[in-house]
Amino acid sequence: xxxxxxxxxxxxxxxxxxxxxxxxAGVHALADVGFALQPGQVTALVGDNGAxxxxxxxxxxxxxxxxxxxxxxxxxxAAMHSPRDAAALGIETVHxxxxxxxxxxxxxxxxxxxxxxxxxxxxxxxxxxxHRAMQRRTEEILRELGIRVPSAKARVRDLSGGQRQCIAIGxxxxxxxxxxxxxxxxxALGVAQTALVLELVRKLADRGVAVLVITHNMEHxxxxxxxxxxxxLGRLVADRAVSELDSTALVEYITGLRSDFATTTNGGDRAExxxxxxxx
Amino acid sequence: MSTQQVxxxxxxxxxxxxxxxxxxxRAPWSGAAVYVxxxxxxxxxxxxxxxxxxLTGHNFLTILQQTAPITVMACATxxxxxxxxIDLSIGAVVALSAVVGAQAVNAFGAPVGAAVGxxxxxxxxxxxxxxxxxxxVPSFLITLGTTELFAGATEIFSxxxxxxxxxxxxxxxxxxxxxxxxxxxxxxxxxxxxxxHLTLRWTAFGQRVLATGDNRISARAVGINTSRVRIAVLAVxxxxxxxxxxxxxxxxQGAIYTLGVNDMLATLAAVVIGGTTLRxxxxxxVGAFVxxxxxxxIRNGLLLAGxxxxxxxxxxxxxxxxxxxxSQREKA
Numbered sequence: 085x086x087x088x089x090x091x092x093x094x095x096x097x098x099x100x101x102x103x104x105x106x107x108x109a110g111v112h113a114l115a116d117v118g119f120a121l122q123p124g125q126v127t128a129l130v131g132d133n134g135a136x137x138x139x140x141x142x143x144x145x146x147x148x149x150x151x152x153x154x155x156x157x158x159x160x161x162a163a164m165h166s167p168r169d170a171a172a173l174g175i176e177t178v179h180x181x182x183x184x185x186x187x188x189x190x191x192x193x194x195x196x197x198x199x200x201x202x203x204x205x206x207x208x209x210x211x212x213x214x215h216r217a218m219q220r221r222t223e224e225i226l227r228e229l230g231i232r233v234p235s236a237k238a239r240v241r242d243l244s245g246g247q248r249q250c251i252a253i254g255x256x257x258x259x260x261x262x263x264x265x266x267x268x269x270x271x272a273l274g275v276a277q278t279a280l281v282l283e284l285v286r287k288l289a290d291r292g293v294a295v296l297v298i299t300h301n302m303e304h305x306x307x308x309x310x311x312x313x314x315x316x317l318g319r320l321v322a323d324r325a326v327s328e329l330d331s332t333a334l335v336e337y338i339t340g341l342r343s344d345f346a347t348t349t350n351g352g353d354r355a356e357x358x359x360x361x362x363x364x
Numbered sequence: 365m366s367t368q369q370v371x372x373x374x375x376x377x378x379x380x381x382x383x384x385x386x387x388x389x390r391a392p393w394s395g396a397a398v399y400v401x402x403x404x405x406x407x408x409x410x411x412x413x414x415x416x417x418x419l420t421g422h423n424f425l426t427i428l429q430q431t432a433p434i435t436v437m438a439c440a441t442x443x444x445x446x447x448x449x450i451d452l453s454i455g456a457v458v459a460l461s462a463v464v465g466a467q468a469v470n471a472f473g474a475p476v477g478a479a480v481g482x483x484x485x486x487x488x489x490x491x492x493x494x495x496x497x498x499x500x501v502p503s504f505l506i507t508l509g510t511t512e513l514f515a516g517a518t519e520i521f522s523x524x525x526x527x528x529x530x531x532x533x534x535x536x537x538x539x540x541x542x543x544x545x546x547x548x549x550x551x552x553x554x555x556x557x558x559x560x561h562l563t564l565r566w567t568a569f570g571q572r573v574l575a576t577g578d579n580r581i582s583a584r585a586v587g588i589n590t591s592r593v594r595i596a597v598l599a600v601x602x603x604x605x606x607x608x609x610x611x612x613x614x615x616x617q618g619a620i621y622t623l624g625v626n627d628m629l630a631t632l633a634a635v636v637i638g639g640t641t642l643r644x645x646x647x648x649x650v651g652a653f654v655x656x657x658x659x660x661x662i663r664n665g666l667l668l669a670g671x672x673x674x675x676x677x678x679x680x681x682x683x684x685x686x687x688x689x690x691s692q693r694e695k696a
Contacts, residue, residue: 147585168587183582185575187645196575197586199568211568 097158098122098294099144099175099263104153106139112318113139114150119313119323121263121294126285128305128326129298131315132338137298140315141265144296145177146170157263176256177265184252186241190233191215191222193240194255225258229284246277250284257288264288266297270304282308302331316340397690398638398651402658409665416668423664425547429615431660432549433458433608434627438634438652439560440604445635446564447597448577448644449503453492454605454631456514458624461485461609463518466527466619474534478610485606486599488514493595503598511628518621528618538614552611553653556604561649573597577644634659637687651691 104117114136121127131137142148144155146164155162157173164170167177184193195218202212222236231250233243240248249269256264269285270278286308289295299305305312306326314322314337321343322334336342409418417423437454444451465481472480492510496503529535541548564570575583576593583590608627613619636642637658638651662683666676 166587167585171587177585179582179585183579183585185578185582185645187578188571188574192571196571196583197588199571201568213566213568213571215566 097262100156101144102154102156104140104143104155105151106136106143106148107151114143115318117153117315117318117320119320121296122311123262123292123294124289125310126289126295126297126308127311127313128309129296129313129315130300130302130305130334130338134317135315135338136318137315138267139318141177141267141296141298144170144175144265146175147177171261174262175265176261176263177267178249178252178256178269179267184240184248184255187239189237189239190226190243190251191219191236193251194218194222194225194236194258196255222258225254229254229257229287231284244277245273246280249273249277249281253281253284253288257291257293261293263294264296266295268298268300270299270301278304302334305334306331314338316343320345396639397687398654398658401637401687401690402654402661405658405661405665409661409668413665413668418665418668423668425549427657427660427664428547428553429549430664431656432553433611433624434630434634434659435553435653435656436556436608436611437601437604437627437631438638438656439556439649440601441631441635442560442564442638442640442647442649442652443573443597444503444601445640445642446577446644446647447573447594448580449496449594449597450507450632450642451489451492451503451598451601452507452628453488453511453514454601454608455624455626455628456511456518457485457488457602457605458609458612458627459518459619459621460488460514460521461606462613462619462623463522463527463621465606465610466529466613467521469529469531469534469613470527474531474537477531477534478538481610481613482603482606485609486603488605489599489602490595492602493598496598497591497595503594507598522619522621524621526618526620529613530617535614535617538610539617540615549611549615552607553656556607557649557653564647564649569596574645574647577646579645630659631656633684637684637691639691641692655687 099121100118101120102118104114105112106114117136117140119127129137129140139148143150146167146169149165155164157175162169162173164173164175170177185196188196199211200214200217200221201208202214204212219236225231226233226236229250231247231254233247233251240251243251253264253266253269256266266285269281273281282304285295285297289310297304297309309326312322312324312326312329312334313320314334316338317340321340322329322337323344333342337344413419437458441451441454461481461484464484465477467477468480469477471477488510492503492507495501495506495510499506535541537548538552539548543551564573572583572588572593573596575586575588576590580590583593605624609619609623612623634656635652636655638648638653638655640647640652659680662680663676666679671679
């Protein structure tokens with residue numbers, strides 16, 4: 085039941101979330117969260133630690149089942165019980181810990197658990213892989229996205245942090261996925277590496293992908309994002325175009341000095357300090 | 365000035381021996397240490413033991429027969445370690461499979477008996493894997509416990525008696541036979557090498573094993589059923605131990621409840637010398653194969669050189685320490 089006009093203009097494509105609830109042991113990690121992600125747009129998801137950002141991304145990526153509410157993909161309610169279900173719907177998540185297999189090659193990582201098998205009949209049933217096809221396709225994907233690594237055969241552990249992050253993101257979109265969730269993609273990176281990743285994020289959106297980025301960096305929000313969602317104590321307190329805001333306003337939303345939605349149901353909460361969003 | 369330099373050097377440099385080892389570890393071929401080691405050891409024995417029968421077909425056959433059970437288990441253990449698990453129970457499974465398999469051969473003939481012995485190994489491995497996943501206890505601890513469990517079961521099934529097996533067909537296939545003039549010990553070893561190597565490098569299962577061992581959380585995040593992978597590698601390990609038990613039974617034409625007592629450590633030594641790490645995510649079947657044969661060659665050479673059993677064990681221990689110092693370098 086979001087009411088912001090600019091986030092619900094097109095409900096047929098992209099991802100829409102309605103009335104999402106999730107609680108752990110009686111504590112609301114998410115309460116009545118609703119918003120939409122548009123193709124071609126980068127949406128920032130910001131909020132203090134414990135605001136529910138990770139839980140929200142886990143719900144959207146099929147790792148966690150919401151208690152209530154709907155996730156609607158391309159106009160149809162989606163039932164996601166695993167990351168595989170999410171991937172089948174075109175949703176791909178890049179987790180904070182990079183989620184790459186360090187000892188394996190770039191190509192092996194890109195194709196992890198969706199390997200190209202050989203076309204030779206009996207061997208195919210045995211799970212025999214076509215490493216060459218995977219390497220060729222990997223080079224293509226990397227070239228398309230402008231990701232520079234020594235080779236598709238390079239081992240991930242030998243790459244820089246920025247390169248690894250780009251590979252992780254490349255894996256997410258190498259499957260013509262249309263919705264990509266990024267959990268703090270620049271958390272552990274230096275300046276140059278960060279620029280590399282932000283550039284890639286922008287490029288994804290320009291290719292028509294709907295991107296959601298969790299970040300703590302307000303500068304990045306202003307730089308590359310079109311839309312911003314602010315979570316506080318499990319509730320959405322802002323869903324705005326970045327052009328309407330500045331960093332100061334964002335920080336006010338995050339710390340609870342401002343809220344767009346919390347007038348009726350959330351009033352009692354806001355006077356209390358952030359102790360985890362416990363509600364009876 | 366020079367005193368200060370000396371002090372500085374003393375503070376940072378680890379002395380000549382440490383430096384030499386460090387240089388060896390930095391060498392680009394450190395992953396290939398086992399192959400270089402094999403060539404060096406083999407050449408050394410070939411020269412020094414030339415007149416004592418080292419370089420004879422009969423001696424090589426002996427080495428192959430002695431190492432075949434370890435080689436088979438080493439190839440499977442690469443999968444276990446690659447998945448960041450460990451199976452301490454393989455020695456006990458060898459004895460259990462041998463004792464049960466031997467009685468089954470005597471009762472039902474070679475084909476059924478061999479199938480039973482192998483199945484016992486697979487089931488033991490499945491039990492290990494299921495316990496690890498279901499109880500959420502590391503495989504190190506579970507297999508520590510099941511080692512005793514299997515050892516006790518073996519003693520009960522064998523009544524602490526030898527079980528002679530006189531079945532000629534069984535002895536031919538698992539022990540002393542030959543096909544196309546190739547001894548079966550060699551065939552079993554090479555079969556294990558080829559199947560394990562291709563499976564690890566060229567199949568989707570191999571990729572899943574490596575991913576699970578490297579980073580279980582990310583493996584799960586891309587939809588790999590890591591529980592199934594972990595059960596599978598331990599079942600493979602159990603099956604290989606079962607096969608090793610059958611090979612022993614074929615070779616000595618009987619089973620004893622003490623079979624395989626030292627095999628777990630020997631197998632792990634062969635695998636880690638071959639470059640497979642205990643941390644998961646990487647494994648070398650070819651390295652494990654060569655590691656197993658290398659250990660066999662060393663034992664054989666020391667025996668021919670006239671060392672007593674105790675001296676052989678001592679020297680073997682020294683060589684293992686040296687080998688892992690080179691092949692198992694840790695990052696900072």
